[in-house]
Amino acid sequence: MNKWMDISQRLENQIPVWPGDTPFSYKVSWSKEDSGSVNVGQMTMSTHTGTHIDAPFHFDNDGKRVNELDINLYIGPALVIHVPNVTSIGVKELAGMDIENVTRLIIRTDAWQERQVFPDSIPPIEPALAAYLAELGVRLLGLDLPSVDPLDSKDLSAHHELNRYGIHILEGLVLDDVAPGDYELAALPLPLVEADGSPVRAVIRKLK
Ligand SMILES: N[C@@H](CC(=O)c1ccccc1NC=O)C(=O)O
Ligand SMILES: [Zn+2]
Ligand SMILES: [Zn+2]
Secondary structure (H helix, E strand, O other): OOOOOOOOOOOOOOOOOOOOOOEEEEEEOOOOHHHHHOOOEEEOOOOOOOOOOOOHHHHHOOOOOOOHHHHHHHHHEEEEEEOOOOOEEEHHHOOOOOOOOOOOOEEEEEOOOOOOOOOOOOOEEOOOOOHHHHHHOOOOEOOOOOOOOOOOOOOOOHHHHHOOOOOOEEEOOOOOOOEEEEEEEEEEEOOOOOEEEEOOOOOEEEEE
């Protein structure tokens, strides 16, 4: 049986976050010495740090919250495709790829090279790709970038279009060692009530 591979960013205090967002921090707030029995940790983080999913509430006040999302979307067969050296990701960039009957599509762009710093720019998803992917059956779109929109976007049109077509978003994957092909994916959000996003532990296993 093929082994599960971790495709998540490590959550450590130096992890880069969206400019201006809450820094990640973990510390032991109550040590074994102090408590007499246990180490107890405390963490602070943004819901959009590292490998995470967006709930529609992130960009739409009337959108679903994390605890309302269907967990079945985040576990199951997934296709990984490689789309390097592009300035944006649209229908043209995916032309000729066999994406029939794919519920979960993961795009490896390799565009975020310097992982220790938040990128200056990324190849965004073109909003028009949403309708095309929905037609192919895609319900979850994952990628190795911190957003599906340009980093300076305020209208977040790719987020909105994907949501309009029922496509859920998984961001910040680490796909450096993942060859294109068919996999099983598990990237479950936490049961965060009312939340706009959630960190996930994303793992993948080669099918066949
Ligand atoms: N859309 C990005 C996050 C995002 O836009 C963001 C995250 C944290 C703090 C501010 C943000 N956007 C501000 O314009 C994402 O989906 O992760
Ligand atoms: Zn996000
Ligand atoms: Zn997003």
